[in-house]
Amino acid sequence: MNCSAVQHNLSAYHDNELSPDLRAAIEEHLHTCHDCTARLAAFRELSRVAADLNDPTAPSGMWEELQTKLQRQARRGESSRSRTATTTSMRRRLATAAIVLLALSAALGIWRYQSSEQRQMRVAFGAFLDQFPRDPIAAQRTIVTKYDGQAVTLDEATKKLRYRPALPTSGDALRLEKMYILRMPCCTCVETIYKNADGETLAVFEHHDEDPGWFSNRPTIRAHCSGKPTSIVQVDNHLAATWKNQNRYLTVVGARDVEEVASLIAGFQQPDTQ
Amino acid sequence: MALGPGRNSLATASNVVDRDAVACPSECDSLEPIVLASQQGDAKAQRELYERCEQSVYRLVVRMVGVQAAPDVAQDAFLQTFRSLRQFSGRSRFETWLYRLAVNECLQFLRRARREPCERLTREPEDRSPDKADHLQHRELLERALAQLDPDLRSVFLLREIEGLSYRELAEALEIPEGTVASRLNRARTELQRLLRELGWEL
Numbered sequence: 001m002n003c004s005a006v007q008h009n010l011s012a013y014h015d016n017e018l019s020p021d022l023r024a025a026i027e028e029h030l031h032t033c034h035d036c037t038a039r040l041a042a043f044r045e046l047s048r049v050a051a052d053l054n055d056p057t058a059p060s061g062m063w064e065e066l067q068t069k070l071q072r073q074a075r076r077g078e079s080s081r082s083r084t085a086t087t088t089s090m091r092r093r094l095a096t097a098a099i100v101l102l103a104l105s106a107a108l109g110i111w112r113y114q115s116s117e118q119r120q121m122r123v124a125f126g127a128f129l130d131q132f133p134r135d136p137i138a139a140q141r142t143i144v145t146k147y148d149g150q151a152v153t154l155d156e157a158t159k160k161l162r163y164r165p166a167l168p169t170s171g172d173a174l175r176l177e178k179m180y181i182l183r184m185p186c187c188t189c190v191e192t193i194y195k196n197a198d199g200e201t202l203a204v205f206e207h208h209d210e211d212p213g214w215f216s217n218r219p220t221i222r223a224h225c226s227g228k229p230t231s232i233v234q235v236d237n238h239l240a241a242t243w244k245n246q247n248r249y250l251t252v253v254g255a256r257d258v259e260e261v262a263s264l265i266a267g268f269q270q271p272d273t274q
Numbered sequence: 275m276a277l278g279p280g281r282n283s284l285a286t287a288s289n290v291v292d293r294d295a296v297a298c299p300s301e302c303d304s305l306e307p308i309v310l311a312s313q314q315g316d317a318k319a320q321r322e323l324y325e326r327c328e329q330s331v332y333r334l335v336v337r338m339v340g341v342q343a344a345p346d347v348a349q350d351a352f353l354q355t356f357r358s359l360r361q362f363s364g365r366s367r368f369e370t371w372l373y374r375l376a377v378n379e380c381l382q383f384l385r386r387a388r389r390e391p392c393e394r395l396t397r398e399p400e401d402r403s404p405d406k407a408d409h410l411q412h413r414e415l416l417e418r419a420l421a422q423l424d425p426d427l428r429s430v431f432l433l434r435e436i437e438g439l440s441y442r443e444l445a446e447a448l449e450i451p452e453g454t455v456a457s458r459l460n461r462a463r464t465e466l467q468r469l470l471r472e473l474g475w476e477l
Contacts (some may be wrong), residue, residue, distance in 0.1 A: 011459040015434065017441045042477045043463050049412045050435035058332035059345050063324050066352050073357070224387055227342025244346065269342070 001029045005106060006036045011114040014043045059270075065247050087131040117185040118213055125214040132253050133238035136201040140193065149191075157190050165190045165206050166245050168267040172199050186212035196260070204264075205251040214251065215240065225258065232258070245271070309368045324352060327369070331376050332439060337420055337432055338380035343387075351379040366446045373437065373447040377429045384425050404441050412475060419469035427462035434459060 006029045012018050013026050030037050124146055131139035143149065157179055158164045170218050174194040182189055182205075189207040196202055205214075211231070218233045225232075228241040235253075241261045242251040255261045261268050305326060311319030331351055336344040354375050362371050420428055426448075431445060433439045444459075445452040467477050 008460070009456070011463060012441070012456040015441065015459070017456070042467050045477055046416070046463055046466060047435055049416050050431075053413050053416065053436065055329070056333050056336045056341065056344075058328050059349065062328065062345065062349055062352075063321060066324065066349055066356070067321075069349075069353055070356055223341075228341055229343075229346070 001025045002035060003036055006030070007032070007039060010036070010039060010043065014040060014047070027041055034254050051247075059246070061247050122213050122216040126216050126218075128233045129214070129218075129233075129235045129240055129253060132201075132203060134201070135195075136254065140203070143182065143191075144180060147184050149180040152179050152181055152190075153216070154179065161188070161190060162195050163248075165192065166204075166248070166250060166268050167192075167195075168264075169270055173263070173267065177201075185214070186214075189209065196256075201254055202264075203253040204268075205253075206245075207251065208248050210244070210249055211242070215242075225256070225262040226269070230261065230265065232261060241265075285381060289455060305368050306364075309359075309362065309364075311355075313362070320356065326346045327352075327372055330369070334376055334429075334432055334437065335380055336372065337417075337436075338377070338425065339383050339387075340421070343383060347379055347383045348376070350383075351376040354379060369437075369441065370439065370447045373433060373439070374449065377433075377448065380429070381402065381425055415470055415473050415475050416466070418473055419466050422469050423462065427458060427465055430455065430458045431462040431466070 006026050008028060009018060010021065013023060018026070023244075030040065104221055124143065128139050128143045131142070152160065154165065154167070160181055165179065167176070174196055177195055178195040179193070180191045186209060187207050189205050189212075192204045192206075194204065196200045215231065215233045218235075221232045222230055223230050225241070225243065228245075230241050230245040232239055232241045238259055239253065239255045239257065240251075240253045241255060241264075242249055243265050244250075245265075250268060252261065252264055255264065305323070307325070308323045312323045328348075332344065332348045333350065335348040339347050351372075357373055358375075362368060420431070423431070427459050430444060430448060433444055439447060441452050441455045444450075444455045448455070450458070470477050
């Protein structure tokens with residue numbers, strides 16, 4: 001057997017995946033060939049070091065998040081099945097039809113009410129996005145008034161929200177100024193006001209939904225910033241951006257440029273996931 | 275926790291040891307009833323199945339897509355797994371099927387990431403200064419070389435060396451012919467040697 005044939009089979013030999021005959025032929029060649037023996041030694045060394053690699057630990061809370069997503073999906077499936085069942089029943093009995101129609105009207109009412117609330121929130125948040133980079137104090141005052149904003153300490157926020165709000169974990173580039181809990185139609189969220197190293201104000205919202213509709217229909221760029229899928233919108237000469245942090249989402253308003261967005265995203269990551 | 279004949283057996287496995295013989299049969303076999311119960315909607319079994327597989331999938335995903343994106347990609351892989359659990363026929367080992375979904379999720383992520391407009395922001399922080407190589411341990415150099423390796427070669431190397439899959443299982447997990455497994459592993463190992471040499475380790 002020549003070197004080319006041996007080297008073609010060298011991984012399979014190393015991994016003990018060859019027939020005994022082929023294996024014996026290769027061993028015979030290896031006794032006399034320095035080059036092939038050296039290659040095999042390198043494969044063995046790679047395997048030795050690979051076996052010694054660290055075992056990265058999965059972050060906690062992944063199962064809970066996965067379960068929430070699966071349950072949400074199952075509910076969607078059930079509601080679509082129950083809608084199908086209702087349609088069949090309507091054909092059979094007029095009385096049921098009346099009840100279903102009533103239920104549908106009520107649902108439509110709720111939907112209209114919710115969608116009107118959502119529309120109002122989009123308008124209010126849109127105004128906040130526009131005003132914040134120019135006049136953060138006035139923008140902040142408006143949103144706090146509109147959404148029953150409560151100034152809180154970190155401990156108070158943790159108690160009320162039942163989770164500890166995300167804080168920057170690295171560097172001293174951000175100075176925490178104030179923290180609020182806002183009761184918005186989409187969710188109860190925590191808003192933290194920071195000053196960056198240049199004294200500019202940034203607002204960071206932490207929320208459960210990936211897209212609470214805050215960016216409305218503004219052109220959104222989907223990018224990877226510091227390795228995280230991020231939605232970015234431009235507001236005048238500033239940026240707002242949303243990304244996933246641990247089990248929730250963070251939205252920053254008032255970032256100067258993508259570099260600042262990337263640095264914020266990296267700054268909010270837990271040290272063990274960096 | 276290891277899924278199958280993975281890390282635990284690797285310490286003793288070499289080319290002269292039959293890996294299948296040193297695998298952990300009790301641990302591997304015991305996944306089957308959990309998978310069956312999970313397919314029937316048993317929530318407790320689903321959680322157990324997740325916990326048994328979490329670590330193996332996560333360590334594969336971390337090395338495929340990087341530590342920043344790994345939690346999201348690993349979760350997408352599990353979402354896909356539980357969504358299509360009923361489609362698992364039991365013809366192959368569950369672990370092989372799961373690895374196939376995880377690798378596909380990673381490759382899809384890497385393809386998407388290449389198309390993103392802000393690609394310059396996606397790279398993991400990396401120190402390539404040559405004088406550092408001497409101070410690094412071999413395993414750190416291997417991690418760096420792996421990060422630079424083509425994803426198709428990386429997946430076959432990781433599934434073989436870290437997760438301990440046989441060539442037949444690799445062929446199933448990666449949906450390639452068994453003959454291609456051997457040549458792909460040859461390429462992966464040769465390419466890793468070249469990358470390691472560039473990083474200052476004369477292997």
